[in-house]
Amino acid sequence: MSTYQVVEKFVSINGEGRRAGELAAFIRFKGCNLQCSYCDTSWANEPGCESERLTEEEILSWIRETGVKNVTLTGGEPLLRKGMEELIEAILEDPSRRVEIETNGSVDLKPYHILKKRPFFTMDYKAPDSGMEKEMLLSNLELLGSEDTLKFVVSSRRDMEKALEILEKYRLVGKTAVYFSPVFGRIQPVEIVDFLMEKKLNDVKLQIQLHKVIWDPQKRGV
Ligand SMILES: C[S@@+](CC[C@H](N)C(=O)[O-])C[C@H]1O[C@@H](n2cnc3c(N)ncnc32)[C@H](O)[C@@H]1O
Ligand SMILES: Nc1nc2[nH]cc(C(=O)O)c2c(=O)[nH]1
Ligand code: SF4
Ligand SMILES: [Mg+2]
Numbered sequence: 001m002s003t004y005q006v007v008e009k010f011v012s013i014n015g016e017g018r019r020a021g022e023l024a025a026f027i028r029f030k031g032c033n034l035q036c037s038y039c040d041t042s043w044a045n046e047p048g049c050e051s052e053r054l055t056e057e058e059i060l061s062w063i064r065e066t067g068v069k070n071v072t073l074t075g076g077e078p079l080l081r082k083g084m085e086e087l088i089e090a091i092l093e094d095p096s097r098r099v100e101i102e103t104n105g106s107v108d109l110k111p112y113h114i115l116k117k118r119p120f121f122t123m124d125y126k127a128p129d130s131g132m133e134k135e136m137l138l139s140n141l142e143l144l145g146s147e148d149t150l151k152f153v154v155s156s157r158r159d160m161e162k163a164l165e166i167l168e169k170y171r172l173v174g175k176t177a178v179y180f181s182p183v184f185g186r187i188q189p190v191e192i193v194d195f196l197m198e199k200k201l202n203d204v205k206l207q208i209q210l211h212k213v214i215w216d217p218q219k220r221g222v
Contacts, residue, residue: 002083004059005030005051007044007076010221011066015211017122017149018177019100024070025063032077034104036130038155038183040217044076056083056090063091073119074102085111092117106135109143122149125166127159129183141166144176151207155183160195167204179207184217 007030014024032045043049054062063071071091078084078101091099099119101112105126112119123140126132130153144150150172152163163180167173180192192206215222 001055002086003053003055004081004083004087006054006059007049007051008221009059009062011068012211012222013214014070014072014100015209015214016102016181016207017100017151017179019070019098020207020210022070023068024072024100025066025068026072026074027059027078029073029075029078029081031080032075032104033080034077034106034126034130034132034135036104036126036132036153038130038153038186040184041076043220056087059087060090063097069097070100071097072100072102077104077107079103079107079109079112085115088112088119089115089117092119104132104135105140106132106137108137109140113143118147120147120149122151124151124153125163127152127154127162129155129159129186133162138170141170141172144172146176149177149179151179151181153181153183154192155186157191157195160192164199164201173201173203178204180204181207181209184209184212 006027008028011025014020014022028044030044030051088099091097101119101121103123105124154160182189189208211222
């Protein structure tokens with residue numbers, strides 16, 4: 001049976017995505033294949049980062065104890081971990097639960113897309129300033145549906161222009177939820193609002209990371 005390297009697990013309100021503001025049980029998996037310039041959890045990607053190895057049953061029993069129905073799997077990059085399909089299916093055996101996967105856009109979503117009960121994806125398209133745009137797997141854009149979210153974490157006008165180009169090229173608005181989120185501290189949210197107005201971008205939402213407003217932005221476990 002698979003075990004999973006978990007760097008932290010905690011209950012908080014979800015600070016991002018379409019369930020923002022709702023309670024969620026977070027499980028953060030160790031390690032990532034990318035190195036985004038702005039990553040706020042790069043500590044979780046360090047080989048020497050402390051972690052616990054948990055079995056599926058240990059993770060399920062923690063989720064049960066929390067009494068929380070929204071489960072967010074994040075990292076690092078959660079979809080690199082072996083056995084993730086089984087874990088998702090096991091969590092979703094309780095029909096009252098919802099599983100959200102925070103994923104970086106470079107890992108193929110197909111194996112998860114075809115599961116009997118599907119999790120929902122909050123997928124990034126890494127904009128140019130992240131330094132990771134070349135890693136994007138563009139076929140993922142076709143798999144995002146009405147339950148999913150496509151997020152552009154932007155730090156400049158150049159990033160927003162690129163996001164707009166992708167939205168138009170792949171006709172994504174209306175197909176999936178679309179968020180523009182500021183790289184914390186690198187761009188004023190009002191610049192995003194101005195861009196949405198200038199380009200008349202209907203059905204695109206500004207998303208500010210709620211947990212960084214509520215708690216110290218550096219605080220872990222929230
Ligand atoms: C830490 S990542 C983990 C999941 C996955 N590796 C990914 O990139 O989607 C979770 C989310 O936080 C966002 N994020 C990371 N650092 C950020 C920052 N400094 N400001 C705003 N969002 C950030 C990422 O873009 C991603 O949407
Ligand atoms: N409160 C809170 N909400 C979040 N939503 C996505 C997060 C993440 O790091 O993936 C996150 C996080 O780290 N904290
Ligand atoms: S993909 Fe996610 S976890 Fe990995 S470096 Fe980028 S923001 Fe951080
Ligand atoms: Mg985070």
